[in-house]
Amino acid sequence: MNTYHGDDSVELTILMPCLNEAETLEVCVRKALGFIERSGIAGEVVISDNGSTDGSQSIATRLGARVVDAPQRGYGAALIAGIEAARGTYIIMGDADDSYDFVNLDGYVERLRGGADLVMGNRFKGGIEPGAMPPLHKYLGNPVLSGIGQLFFRPGIGDFHCGLRGFNRRRITELELQTTGMEFASEMVVKASLARYRVEEVPTTLKKDGRSRPPHLRSWHDGWRHLRFLLLFSPRWLFIYPGLVAFLIGAIAVGALAIGPIQVGGVGFDVTTMVYATALCAIGYQALMFAWLTKLYATQEGFLPASPRYRAVAASWTQERGLLVGLAIFLLGILIGIVQVVRWGNLDFGPLEAGQVLRIAVPSALGIMLGFQTILMSFFAGVLTIPRRETRPEAIIEN
Structure with missing residues (x-):
């Protein structure tokens, strides 16, 4: 990850990776901008576009978000590009599928201002709406992978794979995160734990996403990739x-x-x-x-x-x-x-x-x-x- 010095006038960047999210992107951007306005924080919304062909870029630009081009495909690649382009001292990242709560980010900002390097959301403490998470993920995938991650690396969190998370941009940049796929989420927590970063968590909610198409996530394939990554790093x-x-x-x-x-x-x-x-x-x-x-x-x-x-x-x-x-x-x-x-x-x-x-x-x-x-x-x-x-x-x- 390249070194970037940011902008002292921007405290918070709300970052969303995007690949053909025209159905839900507008509501997510409006919620994020609404939080920034309500909280009075100096912030921006950045959409890291991974090659959308459904007009997601124009939607984001029209609403006042800043669009960053992420030519290399992959969840991690999109986030790396967004982090490099972010101007905020802190970054809160989350998917643009309207499943995460961009309205109530006060807990994240409070922990980051208090000195936390990485703040993870905990969906199991905050609440998971019916149908928001497949039973396979809720009762097997997430508990097992979170338990293995906690056993191996002791980050002190209960939801290892929550996608709504905040972090100090400079500190995360210093970790030089490399993975371009779904493993990026695990790499961030693993490297932060190994580097003895201050990792905290706050309750957050998860609701059923607003897309009419299936999610990009492939349960068994991506679950194995996360497990393989945890094993290789331990x-x-x-x-x-x-x-x-x-x-x-x-x-x-x-x-x-x-x-x-x-x-x-x-x-x-x-x-x-x-x-x-x-x-x-x-x-x-x-x-x-x-x-x-x-x-x-x-x-x-x-x-x-x-x-x-x-x-x-x-x-x-x-x-x-x-x-x-x-x-x-x-x-x-x-x-x-x-x-x-x-x-x-x-x-x-x-x-x-x-x-x-x-x-x-x-x-x-x-x-x-x-x-x-x-x-x-x-x-x-x-x-x-x-x-x-x-x-x-x-x-x-x-x-």
């Missing part, structure tokens, strides 16, 4: 926690079964279980390495903030140390294999009992695999951390 929940559990269970099982078979109640566990535990251990270890590489790449590219603890670990875990650790694990696996070959030689390389062979061969193979994976991961981490020349933007937009 390596701990996607990689670390599942990987750590799998690695520990697999490693403990392999270590215990290397000593001998185990009987739990009436169930016996032996070398067959040991083979599958090895696979579980290797999968978990690989997930942990993916977590490290993902975090390394994301912090290098500015997608995720780097905490002081992470910086300390990254500084101490050098490529050379990783190579040495990987080499040590690899050689340990080789050594176990050599011991087994020596024992076989003492038996004149005759037939061996299969269970005893696997009890030694499986840990040897596991050590060789984990050591080699560690070596490769260390080399790849070294590639990601090669110092590069910083590039500067060619131009800064100033109006």
Whole structure:
């Protein structure tokens, strides 16, 4: 997102993304302008048009709104263009389908003036009119995604995907939001939470939109995109926690079964279980390495903030140390294999009992695999951390 310095004479921009909203745009603009007049705030209404062909642009201009062209298609792209063009210190954004309450924005303005960086509406506290939200969204999609977002990022809000939200323009611009689709709504909350921004919420209402056509939202498709985004921005929940559990269970099982078979109640566990535990251990270890590489790449590219603890670990875990650790694990696996070959030689390389062979061969193979994976991961981490020349933007937009 380009840097923009705004206009000190405008305190509030009410921003609406628009794609063929001629049926409802007029009522939304009138409500927004009415709020600005009633509250006495120095404000403007900006319509970020995403390529409308139904005359939405002329409707907005006739009513006194400012129209911004957003040539790149997508919900996020339209909002990014609108934010860049906004003149207000604060921005309140909402859809132009007449489902959101542009008349009662006092709570948003009050929280923003009080120092909040992002103010989210909560439709479940403010009220959802019958038919305004499909049952799938109301009882499954929104509660589940909001719960996952709260668990992963702790923003302290109950409606993670409310489209009516206000924010400090300068602070949100500093987050350098990138997504051009529906994920933009999640990216804003996620990055604000990770940056330890002050995030608050106010009750708001939702009513059935006034359009005769179906909404642009596709329930399962867009729901999956939001979930995928939340997972990608939380390596701990996607990689670390599942990987750590799998690695520990697999490693403990392999270590215990290397000593001998185990009987739990009436169930016996032996070398067959040991083979599958090895696979579980290797999968978990690989997930942990993916977590490290993902975090390394994301912090290098500015997608995720780097905490002081992470910086300390990254500084101490050098490529050379990783190579040495990987080499040590690899050689340990080789050594176990050599011991087994020596024992076989003492038996004149005759037939061996299969269970005893696997009890030694499986840990040897596991050590060789984990050591080699560690070596490769260390080399790849070294590639990601090669110092590069910083590039500067060619131009800064100033109006």
